[in-house]
Amino acid sequence: MQSTKENIRIGFYVCHCGHNIAAMVDCADVAKYVKGLPNVVLSRDYKYMCSDPGQELIQKDIREYKLNRVVVASCSPLLHEHTFRSATAAGGLNPYYFHMVNIREHDSWVHTDRGEATVKAKALAHAAIDRVAFHKALETKTVKINPDALVVGGGIAGIHAAMTLANAGKKVYLVEREPSIGGHMAKFDKTFPTLDCAACILTPKMSEVGAHPNITLWSYSEVAQVDGYVGNYKVRVKRKPRYISEERCIGCMDCISACVFKEPKFEDEFNEGLGKRKPVYIPFPQATPQIVVIDPNVCLNFKRTKGPDGTPIVSDRCKKTCVEACGDKNAIDFTQKEEIKEIEVGTIIVATGFKTFDSKRVPAYGYGIYKNVYTALEIERLVNASGPTGGEVILREGKNPDGSPKHPKSIGIIHCVGSRDKKTNVWCSRVCCMYSMKLAHLLKEHTGAEVYNFYIDIRAPGKGYEEFYNKLLDEGVHFIRGRVGEVTDWAMTPEEEGKLVIRVEDTLAGYVRRIPVDMVVLSSGLEPQADAQDVRRLFNMSCGTEGFFLERHPKLAPVNTFTDGIFIAGACQGPRDIPDTVAQAGAAAAEALVLIDKGFVEQEPNTAFILDEECSGCKSCIPLCPYSAILYDETRKKAHINEALCKGCGTCVAACPSGSIVQNLFEDEQIFSEIQGVLAYD
């Protein structure tokens, strides 16, 4: 079944990959075997085919031996297919006359018998030799890249990515779900290990984003739909009604003071429910954009029952003192409706962040049962000067005999709540050790209390982190190694009366201890966002088993996803601290800039196409395409594949009942000859 039209001349190379392959495969024997196969003109084994001399060898042989096909048996195509295709092209051949055999990951690395591994390498090489004869010259196609970018999520990752792109002169849409950008970082008091004030370093960046001429900031908005492909995404963004005209509101906040609710009465999300806000509010003083928002769930001008589609209905019952206060600015608009904006962008950076572990899932620690058990994020707000208590650390429960608020005299911080635990989440959340120590420092500073850290291991692997740990030890913060068994208010001694008792096996001292404290802080871990799966589907990404978004390669493509033109940054990919998040956001922006500044991408020609004459128009393929690349041409009664959308998955090719869809590089005769080849060795 060899092609008779041309005289096939194959050059075969088997790579030792140092000892990676040669230790388990007899490379010289493989080369000798392949030499005897049909159409093989030369067959060599070489120490490192991917090295410069290795690549030059291919080029030289193509010219000297008039090779018209090249096969290299080495590592995974993922690693070096591009390298060898380039070498083939540099030798003057079409790069798709090259074929690669993986005898490392598929062979030497996974076998323990040298003889059998060598047999397998020969069989795989035979398959490639038979296949490559049927290879055809293919052209790579180019797709233009729209220079505009979309950044999803306005935490520190999204902010940094958007700023980087905008500063490079690119137009950026930044979409944030909450009324203000800032994310988790905006809630933090200080940052470890330098103890910079989080707001002081973040809020200037936030206002820069708000004012940047290249950034269109859409807060209180969500991405609803993503269509298209690398360089040409069409995105629909849902803009939720905030009942305030963004154009007219100047952020004077007169409406807030004028609200019929004289005192803030409703749980304040930004302060983790420790403070109160009004129905018309701004999440925090430095919120960006500086535009108020009305909560229709509690505002008196809305009915308590929603419309059939869940939209709030205006009751018009309120005196609307806010509207009066707004006056000529006329920024309040109770009739505002959800709006859909359509934008076209070339690249997308997903930076949707994390959620903290719900500490109620570990009932033994008493969160939600004992009022003086706090989450770490609550403490961040509690120690913050602009927090609900103005930075005064006051216990939720208990008063001094004179009726004044009580301050804790002893505090226990429990590490790894919802981390490193088979019952909840197995992963290490990476930031908890450090933020726990930061909170220990801040709490000690604010209250002078005795602070105990209960840890499994202290993980302080970062610049200045170990030093910070040492500093804490010097400050007299106690560290007790052991996973806490329970937090209880059951006193066994008079000293324990009225306190929370932490029961823990001190694994260094070797006995079980009971430590009474006034306040317990739970260092809750980091988890994927609750809607991570929806977001994953929206952007056609993958998730790891734990639910964080999956990078294309853990080491070599950490901000890329499996969808071209879509990148990830920050804790949506896995728990990480601020320095790593910012570095990753910069990397994602740089990857996007590579595409934008190049202006086009070359697409692998492994796309599928319809044999137009032969298509019977049975429509079997049309609902199967995961990329919606196949359309039915009603006038011609045939299917048609949009090559730019085709990712070469092969689903339609397999399903076409009359064999009228062909995929480049995966044509039937190529695959069948490969199967015959692999079975030919015995």
Place this chain on the structure above:
Amino acid sequence: MSKPKVAFYWCASCGGCEETIVDLAEDILGIVEKVDIVLWPVAMDFKYKDIEAMPDKSIAATLLNGAIRTTEQEEMAHMLRRKSQYLIAYGACAHLGGIPGLSNQFSREHMLKFNYEDAPSMANPKKTRPQLKFADGGREPTLPELHHVVRTLDQVVEVDYYVPGCPPTPKLTNVAVTALLENRLPPKGSVIAPDIALCDECPRKASKPVNTSFTEFKRPHQKLMDPNLCLLAQGIVCMGPSTRSGCEAACIRGGMPCTGCFGPTSRVRDQGLKILSSLCSNVAPKENGEIDKVLEGIPDPVGTFYRYGLAKSLMRRKVNLPVK
């Protein structure tokens, strides 16, 4: 100049293909005028030795129908190949193995035992089986032996052309014979029928929605069918999308689904696999139990998807069955 010689022969077949020759009706007169029929066992008496005596290549064309199941059929196939310039596999059995090919699911012993002992309609208390030879008053007549598997004609001898169908339509037969007589021959190995799937000429093509997915499969007798809507859209397994056209959708016009007798297009090696791949990809449920429920509507998948093509398919026969 003498008229070209033509032979018709039958192997493992039902006789339906012979019927098509008769169904040419008055057209057969035109053909008979132009050719000499030298062999046609269904209609006229010829002897083995007469054929054996003919010089090689003296027959212009032999149209052979039926699959190769016995030693005698194999021998005749070889002989007719020798005697003919063109050997044409005529009809689904010669082309693809046809209905007899379905027996490749079973061993020869299994089949003989069923047919001569276990079949409900069989009364054979002595369990007599056909013998290859037996003594009969001084003579010893012989019977041909059954092979283990059924083969297509081209699995036994080289074939020049194929006329598909169970049976081939008179129209295609005419096209094939006329092409032979006028020496307007397509490339060797061609199937004399359009190389596009049946949907192309199906009167119900336009009625199929683009998003057809299957929540159930029904057989024709289990459902009141819409006479105009695509059968697949009604959950009836129709082999049309994976079957070569050329029959003008005769079955579908008669209210029945295509069963695939014309075989696959030239681009497909295994018709059954292709339609399976297509139908299964479009099964609506995505959970195992739910999928099984849908597939229960196809109680005999081999008989449905490989009704004519098992012998020619990649599966071809029961694993480990010897050929002869």
